[in-house]
Amino acid sequence: MSEEQAASGLSWNERVIQEFRANNGRVGGMFEGAPMVVLTTMGRKTGKPHVNPAIYYKDGDRYLVFASNAGRGKNPDWYHNLLDSPQVTMEIGTDEGAVRPYATRAQVLEGEERDRYWELQCSLDPAFREYEEKAGRAIPVVALHPLDLGVITERSRMIGTQLLKHHADLRAELARVRAAVDETLTAGGADPRSMADLSEQLRKHCLTYCYGLQMHHIREDGSFSAFEKRFPHLVPAITRLREEHKVVEAALAEFEELLDKGGFQNPDDVARLRVELDRVVGGLEDHFRYEEETLLPALEV
Numbered sequence: 001m002s003e004e005q006a007a008s009g010l011s012w013n014e015r016v017i018q019e020f021r022a023n024n025g026r027v028g029g030m031f032e033g034a035p036m037v038v039l040t041t042m043g044r045k046t047g048k049p050h051v052n053p054a055i056y057y058k059d060g061d062r063y064l065v066f067a068s069n070a071g072r073g074k075n076p077d078w079y080h081n082l083l084d085s086p087q088v089t090m091e092i093g094t095d096e097g098a099v100r101p102y103a104t105r106a107q108v109l110e111g112e113e114r115d116r117y118w119e120l121q122c123s124l125d126p127a128f129r130e131y132e133e134k135a136g137r138a139i140p141v142v143a144l145h146p147l148d149l150g151v152i153t154e155r156s157r158m159i160g161t162q163l164l165k166h167h168a169d170l171r172a173e174l175a176r177v178r179a180a181v182d183e184t185l186t187a188g189g190a191d192p193r194s195m196a197d198l199s200e201q202l203r204k205h206c207l208t209y210c211y212g213l214q215m216h217h218i219r220e221d222g223s224f225s226a227f228e229k230r231f232p233h234l235v236p237a238i239t240r241l242r243e244e245h246k247v248v249e250a251a252l253a254e255f256e257e258l259l260d261k262g263g264f265q266n267p268d269d270v271a272r273l274r275v276e277l278d279r280v281v282g283g284l285e286d287h288f289r290y291e292e293e294t295l296l297p298a299l300e301v
């Protein structure tokens with residue numbers, strides 16, 4: 001880890017993830033030479049993307065990860081998150097020299113199968129045995145199954161149906177955020193206290209929306225890898241969709257910063273937010289439509 005990174009104010013996890021992404025999945029220090037993935041789960045309480053590095057064992061087409069939490073007594077947050085929502089995005093280094101995200105479905109291993117793979121992992125990397133002793137609990141073993149669009153199945157069709165549903169939810173939530181902004185603009189002018197209450201509500205609405213959209217795009221970026229493999233003619237369209245995700249992500253980050261500065265003291269602040277909001281979502285409707293037109297026919301939805 002460079003001095004520059006150490007001085008950057010990032011957390012230990014964030015530094016590892018930054019290094020992982022910059023070096024095609026390789027990380028130095030205590031993880032030198034270890035097979036690593038980065039997992040994104042959905043925060044079960046916040047809805048916010050939760051990102052963490054993990055050591056994996058590749059078993060055929062699936063990837064096994066271990067909820068050791070470095071020997072702490074409690075299971076890690078990412079494990080609780082995937083129990084709640086098993087769609088996990090897994091980033092991994094590739095032969096092309098850059099990390100790629102993959103959509104996976106998580107399955108917790110049970111009984112004899114769990115014990116067998118746990119023993120295998122401890123024999124490959126004795127640090128896991130130490131974690132187990134320190135933690136004093138049976139450490140869960142989770143299999144991640146990457147999305148495979150090789151044959152269009154019930155599961156792939158469900159991905160298409162979910163895409164439509166998520167877009168509908170995001171459109172509805174967006175309408176609510178806009179309504180909340182308008183309400184604040186109309187009602188908040190006269191009374192500073194009601195302005196503060198409304199601002200707080202507005203902030204919650206907006207953050208829920210930001211996190212929901214971020215999660216949606218992270219999961220899509222993962223499934224795009226499977227689409228590109230199965231439908232090479234879609235690569236140019238998917239490249240455009242990925243780029244649009246980056247534009248939206250950058251705009252959301254600015255938007256969140258604006259919210260974090262917080263404290264909408266007067267209607268002017270809310271009016272500025274409204275302009276920013278319109279800017280952020282300007283291209284979103286087009287993006288949703290283009291995505292539906294591109295991906296759904298391939299999934300036979």
Ligand SMILES: [Fe+2]
Pocket residue numbers: 217220241245287291
């Ligand atoms: Fe998208």
Ligand SMILES: [Fe+2]
Pocket residue numbers: 163167216220288291
């Ligand atoms: Fe989408």
